[in-house]
């Protein structure tokens with residue numbers, strides 16, 4: 281079947297999609313969007329998290345055909361083609377919260393969503409929001425630092441624009 285949807289702001293088509301195919305597979309293998317990572321393929325690790333119609337989902341658990349006519353935003357779509365990395369992406373770089381990088385795309389999407397809903401999350405809010413995202417490398421402290429940094433930058437930008 282053919283699946284037509286909006287990926288990171290542009291209309292895309294994937295052909296010859298088979299019924300059991302996941303959104304994750306379609307993004308990576310058919311559409312050249314390899315940012316979302318396939319680590320467990322069972323909804324356990326969060327590495328494949330993308331926005332679907334504005335809500336974070338594990339793309340390994342979504343059937344490709346389910347996104348017909350809908351909007352998907354991946355980690356690639358967080359960056360601005362003109363201004364570069366999104367604040368959350370930059371904060372992860374600056375805080376040294378990326379090691380092997382396998383968990384990073386999912387953490388970025390989930391953190392982006394958290395800060396859209398709550399600009400100044402407590403440590404508990406952060407832990408809760410990221411509880412479905414597993415990292416095998418960093419021990420989470422640098423990830424926490426990155427989210428705090430992204431939050432602080434977002435808050436100071438909001439103050440400037442007021």
Ligand code: FES
Nearest residue numbers: 320321323326340
């Ligand atoms: S690859 Fe989807 S949750 Fe692990």
Ligand code: FES
Nearest residue numbers: 380383415416417
């Ligand atoms: S940086 Fe390697 S799994 Fe998180």
